Structure formats: C-alpha cells, structure tokens
Amino acid sequence: MTRHELAPTGTATLFQFLRDGRPRTRAELAAETGLARSTVAERIDTLLSSGLLKFSDKANSTGGRPPTTVAFNPAARxxxxxxxxxxxxxxxxxxxxxxxxxxxxxxxxxxxxxxxxxxxxxxxxxxxxxxxxxxxxxxxxxxxxxxxxxxxxxxxxxxxxxxxxxxxxxxxxxxxxxxxxATLVDNDVNIMALGEYRAHWTKYEHMILVKVATGIGSGLISYGRLHRGSQGAAGDMGHVRVPHDTDILCHCGNVGCLEAVASGAAIAAKLTEAGVPATNSADVVTLARNGSVTALQHIRQAGRDIGEVLATAVSLFNPSVLAVGGALSLAGEHLIAGVREAVYQRSLPLATQNLRIVPLRSGDEAxxxxxxxxxxxxxxxxxxxxxxxxx
Amino acid sequence: MTRHELAPTGTATLFQFLRDGRPRTRAELAAETGLARSTVAERIDTLLSSGLLKFSDKANSTGGRPPTTVAFNPAARxxxxxxxxxxxxxxxxxxxxxxxxxxxxxxxxxxxxxxxxxxxxxxxxxxxxxxxxxxxxxxxxxxxxxxxxxxxxxxxxxxxxxxxxxxxxxxxxxxxxxxxxATLVDNDVNIMALGEYRAHWTKYEHMILVKVATGIGSGLISYGRLHRGSQGAAGDMGHVRVPHDTDILCHCGNVGCLEAVASGAAIAAKLTEAGVPATNSADVVTLARNGSVTALQHIRQAGRDIGEVLATAVSLFNPSVLAVGGALSLAGEHLIAGVREAVYQRSLPLATQNLRIVPLRSGDEAxxxxxxxxxxxxxxxxxxxxxxxxx
CATH class of the missing domain: 3.30.420.40 (ATPase, nucleotide binding domain)
Incomplete structure (x- = not known):
C-alpha cells in the first residue's frame, strides 16, 4: 500500500514540520514546504479534524479575526x-x-x-x-x-x-x-536506553546504556536511533567472555560469560560462598549500603569485569555517553568506579577523550x-x- | 544559513524523488510531491540547467512534441x-x-x-x-x-x-x-566497509567489515549508514584485548592487543621466530600459498583470535553480514575458517542464526x-x- 492510498500527498510533510512544536500560519507553512496554498489549507483542515493539530491562537470572542496559527497537539492521543x-x-x-x-x-x-x-x-x-x-x-x-x-x-x-x-x-x-x-514490543534494556537518551542526551549522537541487575545487557544508540541489530539482539553482552581466566560455568553452557561473573546473581553467590549470605541484587545493594567491605570489594570487581567488556564496546562503538543503570547500580559509586577503571585502562585514548561514564539519570522511569x-x-x-x- | 537562501523550496524534494533513477513527467512529480504544478515546472528548469537532471525522452526531430520526461543525470558531475x-x-x-x-x-x-x-x-x-x-x-x-x-x-x-x-x-x-x-576524508576501513556494503549488501541493514593486514580494523554499518562514532573512532578493534592469556606487548603500550597477536605483522614475527622467515602480510600470504603448514597454522590461529573479538562485536552489534578483507585474507580460507570457528562458538545462537561470514566481495575496489x-x-x-x- 503506498501512502497515496492512505492520505492526500503533503499531509505528512506538513505534520513533520509542525512536530517541533512551533506554531505556524498557513502562509508560513506554504512558504516552508513549497506546497500550494490551496493544498496547505486542505491538508491543515484534515489534520485539525484528526486532532493532531490545534489552533494555537484563541479566536477573539468579541469579534476579532478567526484563529490562524496551528500547532502540534500532544493531547490528541x-x-x-x-x-x-x-x-x-x-x-x-x-x-x-x-x-x-x-x-x-x-x-x-x-x-x-x-x-x-x-x-x-x-x-x-x-x-x-x-x-x-x-x-x-x-x-x-x-x-x-x-x-x-x-x-x-x-x-x-x-x-x-x-x-x-x-x-x-x-x-x-x-x-x-x-x-x-497497535502494539510494539522490545526488550527492557532497549527501551531503557531509548528513554534515557531522549530525556537527557539528545545533544549527543551515540550512546551505550548498560543495565546491571540479575542479568547484564546493553542498549546502543547510533545517530540518535536505537541500533537493534538484525534479530533485535544487539547489545546482548551478558554472554561475552570476560578477558581473564575463569572456569565459572554460565547457564548458557559456555564458561566465563560476563553474566556468570559479574551480575547481581553472580555477586550474591560469591558473597554467600564467602560467608556473607545474599540471594539477589537487592541483598547485595543492602549489604553495600550497610558498609560490608566484602560486598563493596565484589561490586567493584564486578564493575571492573563489566568495564573490560565495555572497553571493547567503547572501542568498537565510540559513544559519547556510557550510562550505567540497573538494580546493582543502586549500590552507589563502587560499580561505576570499577567500570571507569577498566574502560579508561583498556580503551584507546581517542575513544575515551570525550567519553562520559555516568549513572542513569532517568531512574526507574527510563x-x-x-x-x-x-x-x-x-x-x-x-x-x-x-x-x-x-x- | 537556511536552505531557503540557497535554492527555492521544493527543489531538493523533487531531486530526492528522482535520485532513484526512474524517469518522470512534470505531472507525475506534481502528483507525487504535492508541489504546485507551476512550482514543479520552475524547479525542474533549475535542475535541468544545473545538469543534475536530463530529458530522458528524445525530442522528435521530425516535429513531434517536445521532451517531457526528466531523470537523474549521473554524468552531471x-x-x-x-x-x-x-x-x-x-x-x-x-x-x-x-x-x-x-x-x-x-x-x-x-x-x-x-x-x-x-x-x-x-x-x-x-x-x-x-x-x-x-x-x-x-x-x-x-x-x-x-x-x-x-x-x-x-x-x-x-x-x-x-x-x-x-x-x-x-x-x-x-x-x-x-x-x-570540497573534500571528505575517512579512514581506509570505513570507506572499504561503505564500498563493500553499497556494492553487495544493501538488502541487509547491518554489517561489520573487518580488515586484516599490517593492522586490524573494522567498519560498522547500522541501518545502511556508516556508524562512525563520536570521534570517528568506531570499529577500532586492533587494540581490544584478546580473551586468553598472553604477554605480547603492543606498540600502544598495553599487552594482549588483538593487533599484537593476530595481524599480518604479528604472524610474520611469529613465523620468523619459528624459523620460517617473513617480514609482512605479503610474505605470510606467499608462504601459505606455497603450502607452509606452519604459516597455515598461524593464520588459522590468528583467525580464531580475531574471531574471539568479533564474537563480542557480533553479540553487541548483531549484524547480518560479517565481511573479512585485507591483505591477509588473500591467504585463502584459513583465516576466515578460524574466524567462523570462534564466532560460532562464542556468540549467542540468536545473533548468529542468520549471520553470513563471508570474504570481501568487492576486492581492492571497495x-x-x-x-x-x-x-x-x-x-x-x-x-x-x-x-x-x-x-
């Protein structure tokens, strides 16, 4: 189905101009788009009756001229x-x-x-x-x-x-x-990356968001757009092998996967083994906030392990922003300190000279x-x- | 400077429609773009006199109607x-x-x-x-x-x-x-990736090209566009650490960089050490073509090492195509066989289920x-x- 079967030509063009939120008169729209004035008038009427546009000046009830300026109407739907x-x-x-x-x-x-x-x-x-x-x-x-x-x-x-x-x-x-x-679905890390990017980082083009919780995943923004990859699997870094020797078996069947070494679940298991009982990310965060040195040590080491893999991601993707979120990031600066340590040590100077490694800003609304x-x-x-x- | 100062509104719109190479009449262009007929006529005249468009039907020299169909003119510049x-x-x-x-x-x-x-x-x-x-x-x-x-x-x-x-x-x-x-500049691997993609792979959205020669680098295509990264440093995988223990020092000052382990220069050094003298990628390729088992073993291992790093790239970027080029790839199937071995072993099944790992198709014209x-x-x-x- 071509777009001509759906709506008259020029409607979409007009609407894209108006999506920036700035109100315009029909004459301004004709000048900006090059569309004929009669076409602009017709299409604007269609958009007004759909509700996607609204008049942005008030009709003068005491008998002034009718409203002439239209704008995008975010309340339409x-x-x-x-x-x-x-x-x-x-x-x-x-x-x-x-x-x-x-x-x-x-x-x-x-x-x-x-x-x-x-x-x-x-x-x-x-x-x-x-x-x-x-x-x-x-x-x-x-x-x-x-x-x-x-x-x-x-x-x-x-x-x-x-x-x-x-x-x-x-x-x-x-x-x-x-x-x-109509319903669109994506994985939780991708939507988190998109939300964080649109709320705080649109002046940069490229971003990586890593989420560290029970699992570990990331979302990639390229030129302001979510890079989903061919099967929608992009950003899946939980099963990347950490670059140091380890014999920890992952539930995926490989050994040395990042998720098996540095996730909230992995840290909880290591703490339990070290005599500090913990079952999940929340327990690890509580222990860290209560000052458990063992917990802090393990969180920092997890940050380093995650940072080793992120160093590769930074070299390959060269983002401006690397945002760290997820339940385990609530343990404070220890996780991100470990990430910074490894990324700055292992990435090329050119890739890190303007890199910002920051905690997630949007919190749980991302x-x-x-x-x-x-x-x-x-x-x-x-x-x-x-x-x-x-x- | 806004675009209105450069050329009349609508000209760029018309030209983008015509860039697909299909000839159109002015009436068709007016219908497709929604521009007024008089506007279309004026703008087409401008584009014709610039040479960017040409008439695609011949005027009938025996007195038929004048030419009416215009098309993009690739010979204009x-x-x-x-x-x-x-x-x-x-x-x-x-x-x-x-x-x-x-x-x-x-x-x-x-x-x-x-x-x-x-x-x-x-x-x-x-x-x-x-x-x-x-x-x-x-x-x-x-x-x-x-x-x-x-x-x-x-x-x-x-x-x-x-x-x-x-x-x-x-x-x-x-x-x-x-x-x-006007002059645009980029690194050799990025332009190679763009050339290979445009010549052979445009039906896919995401591609990674890796070049293995004296150094090792890669170029990333996201949604058909070169992902250059924030400092133009994206794809720089030569100094990513290989995920197995090694004490080989890289010229960058770190140890275990991929380039120090698996580049043409690195293989030549290893071969020389093993009593098979070689100074560069070309020597290594010659040895391989002459059937040196030692050379083939080292090339295959280099392929595995490169594949280990590419496995991370594949998990993160989830491309449809992974193309392998550069001087060392001329040694035949041994390099790419090693790459395939490691990528299929270490990447997630979802990311490799439709992945094509192929030699560069465009040759040295890419x-x-x-x-x-x-x-x-x-x-x-x-x-x-x-x-x-x-x-």
Missing part, C-alpha cells in the same frame, strides 16, 4: 507504556510528547506466562486510561518492554531464559485483542518513557501518520 | 576518489552513480608526509580527469581514505601511528587548494568505491544539493 520485569512492572499513560499523565507500579510474576501477565497489564492499563480521563479509542498505541530477547518486528520473545511460556508468543496480537491498539517514545516515533513518522487520518 | 595506503594508493574518477570511469594504482610512501603525498594524489587526479575527458570544474567533490584514525568532521588525521607528519593536518583545506573542490559514495551521499542529500544549483 495517548500511549500506554509498560516496562515489565521479572517480578514487577511499571505502567504509564503518556501524551504524544512522551510526558507521563498517570503511572503505576505493579507486582507480577513473569513466570505466570504471557496470557496472565498481559491480561493484568491490559486491565491495569484500562484503569489508568480512566484515571487520565481517556479511553481505549484515544490510544495511539501500546509500547511494551520485556525482560528477555524480543524480535522487534514481530513483537515475539525469542527463547527468553527467565520467561517460561513466552517463547514465540504473539504479544502484539494478544494486546490488540484486549485493547484494540523504561516506560522509552516504551512510549518507541510507539510515538513509529506512529508519527512520515509514512505512518497518514493512517491516523483515515480512522 | 564526477568524483575523484583516493584510497591511500601505507605504500600505495588506488585512485578513481566516478560518476554520480558511483560507477568508475577511469582508475589507476600508484606507488607512494605515506611517510613522505601529507604535502608530498596529497600533491601526488592531486596531480594524478588531474591526469585521470583529463583521461575521462572532464576537468576540475566538473568535480562534485573529492573523497579520500587514509590508513589511520581520522576525525571525519574536520578531515584531520588524529595521532595516526604509521603516518609521521600527518597528525592534525588539514587534508580538506590542502586538497581544496589544489583542486578547488575503498575507492566507498570514498566516492561518501562524497555522493553527502553532496546530493537534501540540504546539500541546493548549493550545487547556485554555482
């Missing part, structure tokens, strides 16, 4: 965003500028399988829409992050290790059945924010936005 | 492309479709410094232009690849290890002084071809092409 983890989810309803209108944290168990988990998410999503005084017909789309590998194009998880029952499940079809809205932007960027792009005008 | 190595260069003049019109190989010594080398390149470039029956005023631009790190935005080499006298030299200013044309596309893509992009119409 809403997005339901869900950042689903192993044991909890964060849900939000945002407007088309990505601003959160309402949000909610929810306890769940990913191992209950896709139907149970997604039905809960959709139920709570409906409640959030009501809370925001909107309904399902206002949905531009639904954006979902999952804690495992996802084939982004189909929205299906691919052999996710901690998600029994999810392999190959058609997440978009299920959610569309529940809420009637995921839902990124999930919302994933939907907004896709649906409002030229070639997509036309479909919103024929509904 | 030419590009001078130079792939400069340590001891030789390949030069070519191409048209705006990137097709080589004339080319030449040239012996030179990069250590003679930038002024000597670039003056030689410009002199031979002028001769090639004459051979192609064009002159300097026909140049769209000059594209140059250099065997060291280059800050792409400024076109200046940055601490290039094998290029004495080149650090910080303003290559574009010098070449513009000689030939009067570099000049990529240098030409670097110039063409830049100069004919919307926002740039307008400047060609005011000259």
């Amino acid at each position: 809403v997005v339901l965003a869900a950042d689903i983890g192993a044991t909890h989810a964060k849900l939000a309803v945002t407007d088309l500028a990505g601003d959160v209108l309402v949000e909610e944290d929810k306890v769940l168990n990913i191992a209950d399988g896709p139907e149970v988990v997604l039905r809960e998410v959709c139920d709570r999503g409906r409640a959030l829409l009501t809370q925001a005084e909107r309904d399902e017909t206002d949905l531009l789309g639904v954006g979902i992050g999952l804690p495992g590998p996802v084939e982004h194009l189909s929205g299906k998880p691919t052999n996710p290790p901690i998600m029994p029952g999810w392999d190959g499940f058609d997440v978009p079809a299920f959610v569309r059945g529940e809420l009637g809205a 995921g839902v924010s990124g999930a919302a932007f994933m939907v907004i960027d896709h649906a409002l792009a030229a070639g997509q936005v036309e479909s919103l005008l024929t509904q | 030419v590009v001078l492309a130079a792939d400069i190595g340590a001891t030789h260069a390949k030069l070519a003049v191409t048209d705006l479709a990137g097709d080589v019109l004339v080319e030449e190989d040239k012996v030179l010594n990069i250590a003679d410094g930038p002024e000597v080398v670039l003056r030689e390149v410009c002199d031979r470039g002028r001769a090639l232009l004459t051979q192609a029956e064009r002159d300097e005023t026909d140049l769209l631009g000059v594209g140059i690849g250099l065997p060291g790190p280059v800050e792409h935005l400024s076109g200046k080499p940055t601490n290039p290890p094998i290029m004495p006298g080149w650090d910080g030299f303003d290559v574009p200013a010098f070449v513009r002084g000689e030939l009067g044309a 570099g000049v071809s990529g240098a030409a596309f670097m110039v063409i893509d830049h100069a004919l992009a919307a926002g740039q092409v307008e400047s060609l119409l005011t000259q």
